[in-house]
Amino acid sequence: MDASAGTTDATTASGRLTERDIAALLFVADMYAVQLDQLAAVLRVTQTRARAAALSWRRAGYAETARLGPGLPWLWLTRSGLSACGLPYRAASPALSRLAHLRAVTAVRLALEAAPAYVAAGAFWRGERRLRARAGGRVGLREHIPDAEVHWPDGAPVGFAGECWAIEAELTPKTVARTAAIMHEILARTGDYGCPAGQAQVPGAPPRHARVVYLCSAAARPTVTRARATLPGAAGTVEIRGLPPGADMGEPPRRAGGRTR
Amino acid sequence: MIRRYLGLMVLLAVLRAAGRLARIALATAVVVAAAPVSLMAALAVTLAWRGGWPPRRLYLAALACLPMVAVWLAAVAVTSRSAWQAAGAPYHAWLSSWHQVAAGSAALAATTIAPVAIPLGLAVGGLAWSRRIYAMETGTGGIFPTSPAAFQARQWRHQVRTARARIAAPGSVPLVSRRGAIVAGAVIRASGHRAADLAMIPYERLRSHQVVIGTTGTGKTTLLLRLWAGFLTRGLQLHAAGAGRRPLLVVLDCKGGADSRRVADRVRRVLRGAGARFTAVWPDEASLSLWELPAAQLTTTLLDMIEHGTGAAAYYADVMEAIVALAVGAPGGPPTSAADFLGRLDAGWLGLAYAGPGHGDEAALLRAASRHVTDIALRFRTLFRRLGPGLDGPGSYGDADAWYCILEGTADVAVAESQARALVDLLAHYAAHGSGAGREILLAVDEFSAVSRRLPIWQLYERARSLGLAAQVSAQSWQGLAPDDDDRYRLAATADGGIWLLRTPYPEPVAALAGDQPALDTSRRLLGVPRWGREGSSRVRGEPVADPALIRRLDVGQAAYVYRGGVTFVQVKRLIAVPAALAGPLPAEAAHRAAPLAGSRLADRPAGPGVPDAAGPPSWPKAPAVEVTALLDEAFGPEPG
Numbered sequence: 001m002d003a004s005a006g007t008t009d010a011t012t013a014s015g016r017l018t019e020r021d022i023a024a025l026l027f028v029a030d031m032y033a034v035q036l037d038q039l040a041a042v043l044r045v046t047q048t049r050a051r052a053a054a055l056s057w058r059r060a061g062y063a064e065t066a067r068l069g070p071g072l073p074w075l076w077l078t079r080s081g082l083s084a085c086g087l088p089y090r091a092a093s094p095a096l097s098r099l100a101h102l103r104a105v106t107a108v109r110l111a112l113e114a115a116p117a118y119v120a121a122g123a124f125w126r127g128e129r130r131l132r133a134r135a136g137g138r139v140g141l142r143e144h145i146p147d148a149e150v151h152w153p154d155g156a157p158v159g160f161a162g163e164c165w166a167i168e169a170e171l172t173p174k175t176v177a178r179t180a181a182i183m184h185e186i187l188a189r190t191g192d193y194g195c196p197a198g199q200a201q202v203p204g205a206p207p208r209h210a211r212v213v214y215l216c217s218a219a220a221r222p223t224v225t226r227a228r229a230t231l232p233g234a235a236g237t238v239e240i241r242g243l244p245p246g247a248d249m250g251e252p253p254r255r256a257g258g259r260t261r
Numbered sequence: 262m263i264r265r266y267l268g269l270m271v272l273l274a275v276l277r278a279a280g281r282l283a284r285i286a287l288a289t290a291v292v293v294a295a296a297p298v299s300l301m302a303a304l305a306v307t308l309a310w311r312g313g314w315p316p317r318r319l320y321l322a323a324l325a326c327l328p329m330v331a332v333w334l335a336a337v338a339v340t341s342r343s344a345w346q347a348a349g350a351p352y353h354a355w356l357s358s359w360h361q362v363a364a365g366s367a368a369l370a371a372t373t374i375a376p377v378a379i380p381l382g383l384a385v386g387g388l389a390w391s392r393r394i395y396a397m398e399t400g401t402g403g404i405f406p407t408s409p410a411a412f413q414a415r416q417w418r419h420q421v422r423t424a425r426a427r428i429a430a431p432g433s434v435p436l437v438s439r440r441g442a443i444v445a446g447a448v449i450r451a452s453g454h455r456a457a458d459l460a461m462i463p464y465e466r467l468r469s470h471q472v473v474i475g476t477t478g479t480g481k482t483t484l485l486l487r488l489w490a491g492f493l494t495r496g497l498q499l500h501a502a503g504a505g506r507r508p509l510l511v512v513l514d515c516k517g518g519a520d521s522r523r524v525a526d527r528v529r530r531v532l533r534g535a536g537a538r539f540t541a542v543w544p545d546e547a548s549l550s551l552w553e554l555p556a557a558q559l560t561t562t563l564l565d566m567i568e569h570g571t572g573a574a575a576y577y578a579d580v581m582e583a584i585v586a587l588a589v590g591a592p593g594g595p596p597t598s599a600a601d602f603l604g605r606l607d608a609g610w611l612g613l614a615y616a617g618p619g620h621g622d623e624a625a626l627l628r629a630a631s632r633h634v635t636d637i638a639l640r641f642r643t644l645f646r647r648l649g650p651g652l653d654g655p656g657s658y659g660d661a662d663a664w665y666c667i668l669e670g671t672a673d674v675a676v677a678e679s680q681a682r683a684l685v686d687l688l689a690h691y692a693a694h695g696s697g698a699g700r701e702i703l704l705a706v707d708e709f710s711a712v713s714r715r716l717p718i719w720q721l722y723e724r725a726r727s728l729g730l731a732a733q734v735s736a737q738s739w740q741g742l743a744p745d746d747d748d749r750y751r752l753a754a755t756a757d758g759g760i761w762l763l764r765t766p767y768p769e770p771v772a773a774l775a776g777d778q779p780a781l782d783t784s785r786r787l788l789g790v791p792r793w794g795r796e797g798s799s800r801v802r803g804e805p806v807a808d809p810a811l812i813r814r815l816d817v818g819q820a821a822y823v824y825r826g827g828v829t830f831v832q833v834k835r836l837i838a839v840p841a842a843l844a845g846p847l848p849a850e851a852a853h854r855a856a857p858l859a860g861s862r863l864a865d866r867p868a869g870p871g872v873p874d875a876a877g878p879p880s881w882p883k884a885p886a887v888e889v890t891a892l893l894d895e896a897f898g899p900e901p902g
């Protein structure tokens with residue numbers, strides 16, 4: 001893979017990958033799969049150009065595209081693409097049952113990355129796929145892995161510099177008890193994902209996640225709110241917001257400065 | 262008589278002058294008659310002079326023209342339907358071109374004669390250039406006695422300029438060639454090695470021992486980065502193709518301090534671009550577990566980490582060994598952490614552990630040495646406090662594609678020595694017994710002599726060799742390579758992957774390893790260009806292949822690669838760590854503010870929150886801190902009521 005440092009919007013005519021192509025490929029790899037309109041938002045180009053970029057990646061063998069459900073086609077990386085990106089993930093097409101959730105999480109990431117404070121702080125999105133890859137086969141059957149972690153570097157010009165947040169996108173309501181248990185598990189966790197079981201929750205050690213941010217659909221919001229209310233002292237550490245525009249299947253995403261047509 | 266003699270002398274002088282004039286006239290006539298070839302040869306020599314090219318390059322260019330000549334001759338044969346016409350085509354082309362020039366069509370004449378003139382001109386130019394170099398190397402060329410020296414110095418400048426131009430051209434110097442060799446940069450000059458445009462090091466040589474010597478500020482880190490990135494890239498390529506084991510790079514930076522951390526950050530960004538999915542910076546961001554060593558090895562390593570005296574102190578060393586062996590080999594299994602180990606260094610704990618049946622010998626030993634247990638515990642407690650948590654796990658070399666280990670060899674030599682000992686033991690164990698047996702491991706050691714008092718560098722070298730690891734040792738000078746000359750020569754002589762010399766004040770010992778090339782000293786008189794007088798004598802002497810004076814004058818980013826009796830001077834191509842930022846073009850102000858971390862956005866971040874950044878706290882501009890609610894409101898809207 002020849003990583004040209006050019007600044008063209010999409011893959012150049014010579015078939016070489018631009019810096020933005022590489023960034024987008026890594027983005028897609030971390031998110032499992034994205035829909036074409038979300039890819040356009042990532043590349044900051046029109047859907048037509050995003051489609052052309054997807055086609056060139058597909059020709060290069062890096063990506064696969066297909067219409068898996070309602071709305072626009074989905075794009076995900078092949079084994080060759082993941083290998084080219086140097087990512088140890090297992091290549092697989094996205095499961096139909098997860099499409100809505102994948103789209104919602106991608107929309108959350110796009111919305112968060114569009115915030116100037118996120119950019120200025122140099123925050124880092126550590127998606128579920130990366131967390132699972134790091135954990136390898138050491139994820140317990142009952143262990144919950146959040147949809148993502150957001151790391152805020154020390155010294156960043158934000159009031160929460162140095163913190164690590166857990167991100168949860170909730171589309172469908174679970175039971176209050178289960179949701180509260182997940183909140184408690186996330187907030188009580190002290191070790192990284194993939195660490196020895198004995199270090200996952202060490203009494204007295206500082207918690208791994210300073211807060212959990214729940215992005216909920218209208219249907220899931222009451223359950224999450226009630227679950228938070230059941231946890232003592234969770235009011236300041238569990239943030240609840242609605243899913244951003246574009247999180248629903250078939251709804252175009254929103255990104256500041258991006259062009260979506 | 263005198264008049265006749267003088268007349269004869271004048272006659273001879275006139276004949277000589279006439280002969281010389283005739284030769285000049287003949288040469289001029291040939292040059293003019295073959296004007297196209299002459300012009301092409303002049304152009305070729307000029308280009309070779311300006312670019313500092315070897316004559317071989319002109320010969321190759323002439324050979325490359327042969328297909329064009331063949332096609333031209335074939336076209337003539339086909340159009341004229343006569344092989345005889347094709348054989349005479351060069352002559353007819355030459356004749357036609359003169360007629361076309363006479364008719365005022367210079368461009369048409371050039372086109373007509375080009376298939377003949379270009380290859381012939383290049384070949385003649387190559388011969389002339391070769392002759393010129395020979396004359397200068399033997400000291401017989403030039404107008405002034407100083408001309409040969411000036412010629413050599415000028416050619417070096419031209420070669421450097423050409424090499425710099427080559428590495429400046431985008432895409433001209435890939436990290437790995439099509440054949441899988443690691444490209445270090447552009448060749449300035451080669452002696453004893455095949456002349457080529459790019460300095461390509463086969464991957465196998467990086468799998469052998471190498472030595473790098475260069476003072477601070479000469480581009481040593483840039484060279485090392487390129488070699489490391491090349492090793493990882495090629496290793497990953499081979500691994501992906503199923504033709505090799507997954508590569509693992511372990512760097513021991515024995516200087517420490519802020520500079521090492523800056524280098525670590527650069528290494529991580531560069532290696533990320535080379536395909537390393539995770540680069541661990543030890544001990545700042547990642548840790549290793551000393552306690553994964555098997556009990557016997559753990560005992561040895563723990564003892565080696567503590568400094569012992571000599572003479573009467575040997576008694577205490579023996580006592581310490583006995584106690585440590587008891588603590589490590591206790592029936593419950595070896596310790597799993599420093600706290601666990603320190604907890605065992607207690608006479609009561611050990612007494613209980615060995616109270617059971619079958620441990621009579623151990624209990625007796627413990628009774629004899631129990632009064633020293635407290636002192637031994639104190640020494641280890643102090644050691645672990647100074648070492649920090651870097652060796653207390655969790656973590657293993659297998660967790661990352663590359664490890665950059667920072668040892669504070671400048672600030673705290675004793676601690677760094679202990680750390681080096683432990684890190685090398687861990688790597689040896691990983692390579693020999695762990696999953697490291699399935700990895701291609703390159704151990705790069707920078708300034709190891711700073712911490713080599715308790716782990717001789719030749720021991721590291723021999724050990725690496727026996728384990729199948731490749732070791733790459735770098736130092737600022739020949740003296741910094743090892744504590745004494747024996748070790749230095751042993752290191753340099755066993756560097757079968759080659760030696761890299763950057764600017765250094767004392768390159769002679771290493772330059773001598775490149776061997777000599779024959780050079781001729783003669784006292785015979787040159788009578789003319791092809792004629793030498795019979796008086797005098799000639800003597801062949803050995804001249805260093807790698808000129809120490811040239812190495813001493815190398816500029817930043819230039820290196821001499823000594824390998825198998827030859828040397829290649831290289832202009833190293835700097836690897837740029839391309840920031841793979843996810844966000845697109847930022848507004849100017851935001852981009853300025855985000856710049857310090859732009860390069861590491863996609864690099865794997867520290868495993869836990871609050872872990873210090875490898876490059877130290879970035880200098881953030883003073884800006885009002887953003888609060889959580891404000892950020893979430895901006896990104897997702899206010900919290901629903």
